[in-house]
Amino acid sequence: MITSPDPHAVLGIAPGASIIEIRAAYASILDSLKMGKVAAEEAQARLVAARDAFVKLTKPSAASKVVSPLKTLSASKAALESESTANAASIKFTGTAWEFFRIWIVNVCLSVATLGIYSAWAKVRRKRYFYGNTLLNDNAFEYLADPKSILKGRLIMLLVIVLVGLANRFLKIKIFGLVYLILLPYIVIKAARFNAINSSYRNVRFNFGNDFQAPTGRSRKFIPGYRETSQFLILPVFLVPLSLGLLYPYYAYRKRQFMLQHSCYGRSTFGFDAKPRQFYLAYFKAAMMFLVCMFGGIMTIGIGLLPLYILFASYRDATIGRVNWQHTTLGRMRFEYKWRTWDLFKLNFGNTLAILVSLGLLVPWAEIRTARYQLQGLALTPADELNGFVAAEKEQEGATADEAADFLGFDFGL
């Protein structure tokens, strides 16, 4: 074994320092290296040295986690904060408005010039830009969809809509609702799968629904997962209005749980451990906020309606986003969540004003700002778990890659 320098010296701390001090020192070294003030080669060497020192010092004490008493409250606060940053895998968004504007305008130009056909390619290019600029622990995501699949999917959707519309008009059959209900679970599964399979991080793909059992018996004509999906999608269509919307929070909870439980990254599945009552509380708070904002809108004779509506939407997104993310797990990792109503309000209000004033030219700017705020407000803990994900088995991966090309690029927000 090669002799290495004293780990305390590498991290710049006194021998016998507490675990919190060690973590703080390690975090500050990481931060200073991230600023990029040192040459790449040297930074790399220092990073490796610091990581080795950190591992050596924390390994033996990890079980006991002895914390020495700290002198002042502010010092302990700072130390605790650095501990959480050293421990969490943060998400960074590196896209810039001007760069994306140029990509966006070329996309729009070609989409209009080709009467919308290019929009499938435009969508892939734009998603690749957003995925590629999303860095989790300094590694980028990758979007791999084939634009031709997306175009095929869109054409088929258009065809179905036109055919059903014509049938409605001329055959006097009101089948639209029925066809929609029958197709909905199918489209939801396909869209979720398409998106998941075409997303990858560190050369390991996401997946959706590969745990669905192949259907047997009477339902074997359907795709795997159809029965499970239809239960939570079709029933609420009737039950939510019947309960005057009171079932909606429960439906939202089930939907999120279902989608996450059947999603995975490599062989690790996502999980969701919120309780229905937490959803009811969040939706109740959002509904109260809606009433307050609408009342305010009426009191100001409609003048305050737009800002108040945005305030409500920001509050809703922050509140419901909190239940959604704080209870989401991936393997042994959890999500941390930092969206604030007031920040979201400033963001959304600025975006709306800018888009209106610029006649839409600032749409790319607004999208970049939104993505940056939303993504950087999320983090995953503990960070060291990130190395431990294992891809799905090889032969299965080959099959999914082929399948991915086959998929119709159905995509819609759920």
Added chain:
Amino acid sequence: MLRGRYYDGTSSQQKDVTIVPISPSELAVTGDGIRFTCSLSDLKVSSRIGNTRRHLNFPDGSQCETDDNDAVDRLLSGLRGEGARRLLHRWESSIGYVLGALLITVALLWVGINYGIPALAKQIAFSLPAATEQVIGQEALAGLDKSLLGPTRLSQERQAEIEKLFAGMTSDIEGAQNYQVMFRSGHNVGPNALALPSGIIVITDALVELSKNNDELVAVLAHEIGHLKQRHELRRLLQSSATGILLIAITGDLGSFASLGAWLPVLLVDTKYSRSFETEADEFSLDYLTRHNIPTHSFADILQRIESKSGAIGQPPDFISTHPATRERIQNFQRNE
């Protein structure tokens, strides 16, 4: 030489590697426990988008991620077809070309909205079989009867008189023989007349009561016949679907926060189309009145009365109104005398 992070494709473990070209067609990948060569033609590289990370995919399913875009471009520069693949990035990188794209987009949208969509909708509307319109018209009437309109309170004689007037008008207008006029009450719509596809003209009791002579009714009916003859309702339907599709084509998928604002331009374009249809129908009416020696101020008179009756709140600004300003419409009918 380029540095990157290597993932073998079986786990999320990362390793630092360097990639060096060893011949014009081959490169070597080295790193901690990694040492292999790969032919350039077997390498699959994602195309460049701005300065986002690139992924080099090796034939065995492993991958290298790097942010050194220029080094990747240098590495691939010898490959065939590489120039074409970089075309989009080159376009996006030059300010001149980007401004060009902006100008082309604005020009295409302007031409498409002003000429392309209306011309296309007209073509389609006139080539569709009459049955298309019949169903739309009957459905529309049934919908209106359920919500806004009620049975007429006009006397049988008055109805017969107007029907006779209408029959006289349609007998010498080509293609208008099976048009029919229908009477309805509707206090929410006020004095109004509607043209529905398949040749149905609905006229409200309030409008009949507001008219001072039959010339005024003829002028209004001629305006509605103008709508029917030119298939305005069907064209309006086609055009608003087209602008909706255009919007989706531009924005790709509607983002959540922009969705409300994004439909505003569609609304503006739709009202613009509606105004131009009204102008066309006015022209038809004006032409009919002059050909039959009916004083054209009849239309101006009843229009003025309608406005003074319903215009207490005033009209919305011109650019979001479905009808052109009444003042202008009246002028058109008075100028001709």
